[in-house]
Amino acid sequence: MDNGSAHSMVMRYFDMWNTGDTAIADQILHSQWVDHAHPDVTGPAGVKQAVQTIRAERPDLRFTIHDVLGDNDLIAVVGSVGRPQQTTDSPGRLIWLIRLVDDLMTEMWTYQQNQPSH
Template structure:
């Protein structure tokens, strides 16, 4: 796993989702933030609202980061989503590509890596 400023920022983002502590959103998200999987959620204030709403609806939601690759303005994250007591709810890994500007997360794209059929 890569270790550096960009990967630390990205880890803090997933920690925010896991803990519900949105006080760090303004420290890690660029004002022009957009998650292309959820383009209706733009900017840190909208992310704070989304975290609170989703955690209220799915309190057991947990992001696990397996690997972070890169540590500049583009970072790839491989992880999964599930509950802490379960390995994962998804049939495969998720891959997030994150673009950073001035050390802040600016854009994110989400891709699902499905497990091969057996």
């Protein structure tokens, strides 16, 4: 898989969370998928359920992606999550590291980049 395809796949993952359309999960997530920030959510079926649950509880929650970097099997994503109208008290930027195996997203780690205090 080339970098463009890997980057596109990762963007489709975050679009799934923003739109609630989980049809893509089986095409982009490995059967052994694990999000280390949420280890109880495994595999495409677990992600589909989590998307539906979170969107029902917080329908205005949005992921915004600022940069996607990396090579064929390890992608770094810099972004933020919040509500579109949220302008203050932002939790800061998040960095997701995503490992791909067999051209599918297999593991994800989440790190918070705190905003400097003013």
